[in-house]
Amino acid sequence: xxxxxxxxxxxxxxxxxxxxxxxxxxxxxxxxxxxxxxxxxxxxxxxxxxxxxxxxxxxxxxxxxxxxxxxxxxxxxxxxxxxxxxxxxxxxxxxxxxxxxxxxxxxxxxxxxxxxxxxxxxxxxxxxxxxxxxxxxxxxxxxxxxxxxxxxxxxxxxxxxxxxxxxxxxxxxxxxxxxxxxxxxxxxxxxxx
Numbered sequence: 415x416x417x418x419x420x421x422x423x424x425x426x427x428x429x430x431x432x433x434x435x436x437x438x439x440x441x442x443x444x445x446x447x448x449x450x451x452x453x454x455x456x457x458x459x460x461x462x463x464x465x466x467x468x469x470x471x472x473x474x475x476x477x478x479x480x481x482x483x484x485x486x487x488x489x490x491x492x493x494x495x496x497x498x499x500x501x502x503x504x505x506x507x508x509x510x511x512x513x514x515x516x517x518x519x520x521x522x523x524x525x526x527x528x529x530x531x532x533x534x535x536x537x538x539x540x541x542x543x544x545x546x547x548x549x550x551x552x553x554x555x556x557x558x559x560x561x562x563x564x565x566x567x568x569x570x571x572x573x574x575x576x577x578x579x580x581x582x583x584x585x586x587x588x589x590x591x592x593x594x595x596x597x598x599x600x601x602x603x604x605x606x607x
Contacts, residue, residue: 435492445552446559450490452545453568457483459538466531469585472578475509479571486564490549493559500563506570514577517584520594527595528583535579542572 431439432447440447460476460483468476482505485497526536546568553560583593 435488435495445548445555446490446493449545449548449552449560450487452541452548453483453487453490456538456541456545456568456571457487459534459541463531463534463538466534468531468582472581472585475578478505482567486567489561489564490552493556496561498561498563498567503563503566503570506567506574510570510574510577513574513581517577517580523597523599524580525595525597526579528579528593531585532579532582535575535582539572539575539579542568542575546572 430442432442433439434446457480460480464473464476464480482498482502485499485502489495489497526540527533546565549560549565549568553565580594
Protein backbone atom coordinates (compact mmCIF):
# COMPACT_ATOMS: atom_id res chain seq x y z
CA UNK A 415 0.00 0.00 0.00
CA UNK A 416 2.96 2.24 -0.65
CA UNK A 417 1.39 4.23 -3.47
CA UNK A 418 -1.58 6.56 -3.41
CA UNK A 419 -4.22 7.21 -6.02
CA UNK A 420 -3.14 9.88 -8.46
CA UNK A 421 -5.61 9.08 -11.22
CA UNK A 422 -9.19 7.99 -10.62
CA UNK A 423 -10.37 7.12 -14.16
CA UNK A 424 -7.73 4.63 -15.32
CA UNK A 425 -9.99 2.65 -17.70
CA UNK A 426 -8.16 -0.53 -16.64
CA UNK A 427 -11.46 -1.91 -15.33
CA UNK A 428 -13.22 -1.61 -18.67
CA UNK A 429 -12.52 -5.30 -19.28
CA UNK A 430 -14.51 -6.33 -16.19
CA UNK A 431 -11.51 -6.77 -13.88
CA UNK A 432 -10.16 -4.73 -11.00
CA UNK A 433 -6.81 -4.54 -9.27
CA UNK A 434 -6.28 -5.70 -5.71
CA UNK A 435 -3.86 -4.00 -3.38
CA UNK A 436 -1.18 -6.59 -4.09
CA UNK A 437 -1.29 -5.90 -7.84
CA UNK A 438 -3.21 -8.96 -8.99
CA UNK A 439 -6.26 -8.45 -11.21
CA UNK A 440 -9.49 -10.29 -10.53
CA UNK A 441 -12.98 -10.22 -12.05
CA UNK A 442 -15.22 -7.51 -10.59
CA UNK A 443 -17.66 -10.19 -9.45
CA UNK A 444 -14.97 -12.00 -7.42
CA UNK A 445 -16.00 -12.78 -3.84
CA UNK A 446 -13.15 -10.63 -2.53
CA UNK A 447 -14.34 -7.64 -4.54
CA UNK A 448 -17.90 -8.23 -3.32
CA UNK A 449 -16.73 -8.20 0.30
CA UNK A 450 -14.65 -5.07 -0.28
CA UNK A 451 -17.63 -3.35 -1.91
CA UNK A 452 -20.00 -4.24 0.90
CA UNK A 453 -17.53 -2.91 3.49
CA UNK A 454 -17.16 0.28 1.43
CA UNK A 455 -20.95 0.64 1.25
CA UNK A 456 -21.15 0.18 5.01
CA UNK A 457 -18.54 2.89 5.54
CA UNK A 458 -20.46 5.21 3.21
CA UNK A 459 -23.68 4.49 5.11
CA UNK A 460 -21.97 5.49 8.35
CA UNK A 461 -20.76 8.65 6.61
CA UNK A 462 -24.37 9.50 5.86
CA UNK A 463 -25.35 8.82 9.47
CA UNK A 464 -22.57 11.19 10.56
CA UNK A 465 -24.36 14.00 8.68
CA UNK A 466 -27.12 13.84 11.29
CA UNK A 467 -27.17 15.58 14.68
CA UNK A 468 -25.67 13.00 17.04
CA UNK A 469 -24.52 12.83 20.66
CA UNK A 470 -20.79 13.60 20.66
CA UNK A 471 -19.83 10.20 22.11
CA UNK A 472 -21.72 8.42 19.31
CA UNK A 473 -20.12 10.70 16.71
CA UNK A 474 -16.59 9.94 17.98
CA UNK A 475 -17.36 6.21 18.03
CA UNK A 476 -18.68 6.22 14.46
CA UNK A 477 -15.65 8.15 13.17
CA UNK A 478 -13.34 5.60 14.81
CA UNK A 479 -15.38 2.79 13.25
CA UNK A 480 -15.05 4.39 9.81
CA UNK A 481 -11.27 4.26 10.14
CA UNK A 482 -11.42 0.60 11.17
CA UNK A 483 -13.70 -0.19 8.23
CA UNK A 484 -11.16 1.43 5.94
CA UNK A 485 -8.53 -0.82 7.53
CA UNK A 486 -10.78 -3.82 6.94
CA UNK A 487 -11.28 -2.85 3.31
CA UNK A 488 -7.53 -2.53 2.88
CA UNK A 489 -6.98 -5.90 4.49
CA UNK A 490 -9.53 -7.49 2.18
CA UNK A 491 -7.81 -5.92 -0.84
CA UNK A 492 -4.46 -7.49 0.04
CA UNK A 493 -4.82 -11.21 0.83
CA UNK A 494 -2.70 -12.12 3.85
CA UNK A 495 -2.11 -8.52 4.96
CA UNK A 496 -3.18 -7.43 8.47
CA UNK A 497 -4.58 -3.93 9.02
CA UNK A 498 -7.57 -4.57 11.29
CA UNK A 499 -6.18 -5.35 14.72
CA UNK A 500 -7.86 -7.76 17.13
CA UNK A 501 -8.20 -4.84 19.56
CA UNK A 502 -10.74 -3.30 17.18
CA UNK A 503 -13.16 -6.15 17.95
CA UNK A 504 -12.59 -5.65 21.68
CA UNK A 505 -13.31 -1.92 21.29
CA UNK A 506 -16.67 -2.76 19.71
CA UNK A 507 -17.42 -5.18 22.56
CA UNK A 508 -16.73 -2.40 25.07
CA UNK A 509 -18.87 0.13 23.18
CA UNK A 510 -21.67 -2.40 22.87
CA UNK A 511 -21.65 -3.11 26.60
CA UNK A 512 -21.49 0.60 27.49
CA UNK A 513 -24.35 1.73 25.25
CA UNK A 514 -26.56 -1.30 25.86
CA UNK A 515 -26.31 -0.88 29.65
CA UNK A 516 -28.13 2.46 29.44
CA UNK A 517 -31.11 1.05 27.51
CA UNK A 518 -34.29 -0.51 28.86
CA UNK A 519 -34.56 -4.22 28.27
CA UNK A 520 -36.40 -5.18 25.10
CA UNK A 521 -39.56 -7.22 25.58
CA UNK A 522 -40.70 -7.22 21.96
CA UNK A 523 -39.15 -6.95 18.53
CA UNK A 524 -38.64 -3.45 17.21
CA UNK A 525 -38.95 -2.15 13.68
CA UNK A 526 -36.07 -0.32 11.94
CA UNK A 527 -37.73 3.05 12.54
CA UNK A 528 -38.01 6.03 14.85
CA UNK A 529 -35.95 9.10 14.15
CA UNK A 530 -33.99 9.63 10.95
CA UNK A 531 -30.65 8.99 12.68
CA UNK A 532 -31.96 5.76 14.23
CA UNK A 533 -33.33 4.60 10.88
CA UNK A 534 -29.94 5.30 9.26
CA UNK A 535 -28.23 3.27 11.99
CA UNK A 536 -30.60 0.40 11.15
CA UNK A 537 -29.68 0.71 7.46
CA UNK A 538 -26.04 0.49 8.54
CA UNK A 539 -26.88 -2.60 10.59
CA UNK A 540 -28.36 -4.37 7.58
CA UNK A 541 -25.42 -3.40 5.36
CA UNK A 542 -23.06 -4.70 8.06
CA UNK A 543 -24.89 -8.05 8.02
CA UNK A 544 -24.56 -8.22 4.22
CA UNK A 545 -20.87 -7.38 4.45
CA UNK A 546 -20.49 -10.10 7.07
CA UNK A 547 -22.16 -12.63 4.74
CA UNK A 548 -19.81 -11.59 1.94
CA UNK A 549 -16.78 -12.05 4.18
CA UNK A 550 -18.06 -15.46 5.31
CA UNK A 551 -18.51 -16.51 1.66
CA UNK A 552 -14.98 -15.35 0.89
CA UNK A 553 -13.67 -17.19 3.93
CA UNK A 554 -15.30 -20.42 2.71
CA UNK A 555 -13.72 -19.98 -0.72
CA UNK A 556 -10.31 -18.86 0.60
CA UNK A 557 -9.93 -20.18 4.18
CA UNK A 558 -6.40 -18.82 4.50
CA UNK A 559 -7.23 -15.49 2.87
CA UNK A 560 -9.51 -14.00 5.54
CA UNK A 561 -8.75 -13.62 9.22
CA UNK A 562 -11.50 -14.35 11.78
CA UNK A 563 -11.24 -10.77 13.08
CA UNK A 564 -12.77 -9.47 9.83
CA UNK A 565 -15.90 -11.55 10.30
CA UNK A 566 -16.04 -10.87 14.04
CA UNK A 567 -15.72 -7.12 13.55
CA UNK A 568 -18.68 -6.98 11.18
CA UNK A 569 -20.75 -9.23 13.45
CA UNK A 570 -20.14 -7.01 16.47
CA UNK A 571 -20.67 -3.85 14.44
CA UNK A 572 -24.11 -4.92 13.27
CA UNK A 573 -25.07 -5.57 16.91
CA UNK A 574 -23.65 -2.21 17.94
CA UNK A 575 -25.57 -0.38 15.21
CA UNK A 576 -28.81 -1.97 16.48
CA UNK A 577 -28.01 -0.69 19.97
CA UNK A 578 -26.98 2.74 18.65
CA UNK A 579 -30.29 3.01 16.78
CA UNK A 580 -32.04 2.61 20.12
CA UNK A 581 -29.66 5.11 21.73
CA UNK A 582 -30.34 7.61 18.97
CA UNK A 583 -34.09 7.24 19.31
CA UNK A 584 -33.78 8.05 22.99
CA UNK A 585 -31.37 10.93 22.40
CA UNK A 586 -34.04 12.52 20.22
CA UNK A 587 -37.03 11.53 22.32
CA UNK A 588 -37.97 15.05 23.36
CA UNK A 589 -37.04 17.07 20.29
CA UNK A 590 -38.08 14.69 17.51
CA UNK A 591 -40.51 12.35 19.21
CA UNK A 592 -38.34 9.32 18.60
CA UNK A 593 -38.57 6.04 20.43
CA UNK A 594 -38.36 2.38 19.57
CA UNK A 595 -41.18 1.36 17.26
CA UNK A 596 -42.49 -1.99 18.41
CA UNK A 597 -43.68 -4.68 16.02
CA UNK A 598 -47.43 -5.15 16.22
CA UNK A 599 -47.64 -8.91 15.91
CA UNK A 600 -51.08 -10.36 15.26
CA UNK A 601 -50.21 -13.22 17.62
CA UNK A 602 -49.18 -10.81 20.36
CA UNK A 603 -52.37 -8.80 19.89
CA UNK A 604 -54.51 -11.93 20.18
CA UNK A 605 -52.57 -13.09 23.28
CA UNK A 606 -53.24 -9.73 24.93
CA UNK A 607 -56.99 -9.86 24.24
